[in-house]
Amino acid sequence: MTAATPDAGAGSARIGVVTFPGSLDDRDAARAVRLAGATPVALWHADDDLHGVDAVVLPGGFSYGDYLRAGAISRFAPVMDSLVDAAHGGLPVLGVCNGFQILCEAHLLPGAMIKNDHRAFVCREQQLIVENTDTAWTRQYTVGERITIPLKNQDGQFVADERTLDQLEAQGRVVFRYASWNPNGSRRDIAGITNEAGNVVGLMPHPEHAVEPGFGPDGPVGPRRGTDGLRFFTSVLGSLVR
Amino acid sequence: MGRVVVEVMPKPEILDPQGKAVASALPRLGFHGFTGVRQGKRFELEVDGEVTAEVLDAVRQAAQTLLSNPVIEDVVSVEVQDAGSVAQVQP
Numbered sequence: 001m002t003a004a005t006p007d008a009g010a011g012s013a014r015i016g017v018v019t020f021p022g023s024l025d026d027r028d029a030a031r032a033v034r035l036a037g038a039t040p041v042a043l044w045h046a047d048d049d050l051h052g053v054d055a056v057v058l059p060g061g062f063s064y065g066d067y068l069r070a071g072a073i074s075r076f077a078p079v080m081d082s083l084v085d086a087a088h089g090g091l092p093v094l095g096v097c098n099g100f101q102i103l104c105e106a107h108l109l110p111g112a113m114i115k116n117d118h119r120a121f122v123c124r125e126q127q128l129i130v131e132n133t134d135t136a137w138t139r140q141y142t143v144g145e146r147i148t149i150p151l152k153n154q155d156g157q158f159v160a161d162e163r164t165l166d167q168l169e170a171q172g173r174v175v176f177r178y179a180s181w182n183p184n185g186s187r188r189d190i191a192g193i194t195n196e197a198g199n200v201v202g203l204m205p206h207p208e209h210a211v212e213p214g215f216g217p218d219g220p221v222g223p224r225r226g227t228d229g230l231r232f233f234t235s236v237l238g239s240l241v242r
Numbered sequence: 243m244g245r246v247v248v249e250v251m252p253k254p255e256i257l258d259p260q261g262k263a264v265a266s267a268l269p270r271l272g273f274h275g276f277t278g279v280r281q282g283k284r285f286e287l288e289v290d291g292e293v294t295a296e297v298l299d300a301v302r303q304a305a306q307t308l309l310s311n312p313v314i315e316d317v318v319s320v321e322v323q324d325a326g327s328v329a330q331v332q333p
Contacts, residue, residue, distance in 0.1 A: 069311055076308070105311065112313040114252075116261040159314060160257060185257070 058099025073102030100202030117185025
């Protein structure tokens with residue numbers, strides 16, 4: 001296992017966290033950024049200025065009440081125009097849960113999320129298998145590693161047509177797969193994917209809820225001690241500090 | 243006042259959990275014999291004055307970009323409703 005040690009000098013890295021009306025986990029995401037050793041920068045949905053941040057997190061929640069479709073209205077928020085441009089230019093972007101839904105609606109990632117196949121909200125500590133460690137957000141994991149990250153969603157079933165799924169697999173763009181149980185019916189057990197360049201990553205489970213001993217999932221080291229999510233945030237710092 | 247009605251349905255190959263939930267509730271209420279239910283969305287877009295060709299174009303565009311997500315949904319109809327008359331046009 002790679003140690004999740006903040007990079008020296010990473011404190012100067014500024015990571016934006018976007019707040020939409022109905023975002024829930026923006027504070028947790030900002031806290032995760034801080035614990036990783038960087039400076040969180042609050043970004044506002046109605047402001048198209050990214051304020052020169054080095055990376056952006058789209059947090060979980062129910063932006064615009066999930067009206068129409070999860071993430072459908074957020075996609076057209078002013079901040080998203082700038083973010084889509086910046087992402088095409090290589091800016092690291094992480095979308096968690098609702099953030100993943102927004103990235104799909106914005107076509108930065110393929111596919112879409114529909115309601116869980118069992119039709120119930122699910123909240124659990126979910127085991128994932130890491131399959132791609134070449135993305136901006138997963139460099140500090142190892143391929144095949146099992147990590148435990150909280151999962152909580154209603155519309156978490158990842159769907160795409162077979163051609164898109166085959167392409168994702170062939171290009172190694174499945175970053176995380178659900179282990180032991182598929183909690184929402186996602187095609188091919190897919191929990192998270194990346195774009196071709198590897199700078200944009202989206203996943204349904206919440207790494208920002210597993211960054212601090214005492215508040216994370218249960219693990220082999222003890223109850224609530226799981227910090228498997230922290231390396232998302234230290235990974236991106238590693239890819240910024242050259 | 244003119245009105246355009248847009249109907250959006252989940253693609254046939256996509257599982258429709260909401261429709262499934264409705265389907266399983268029907269027999270509990272004594273409604274038997276329904277072999278499937280699919281649930282979609284109906285939008286009513288209103289404009290001042292007539293529904294012109296430009297308005298229809300705009301509705302069709304909105305239907306493809308915002309009202310539906312082509313990955314999981316189809317726009318199955320775009321209908322103009324004027325006072326008293328209903329004319330169907332291609333989505």
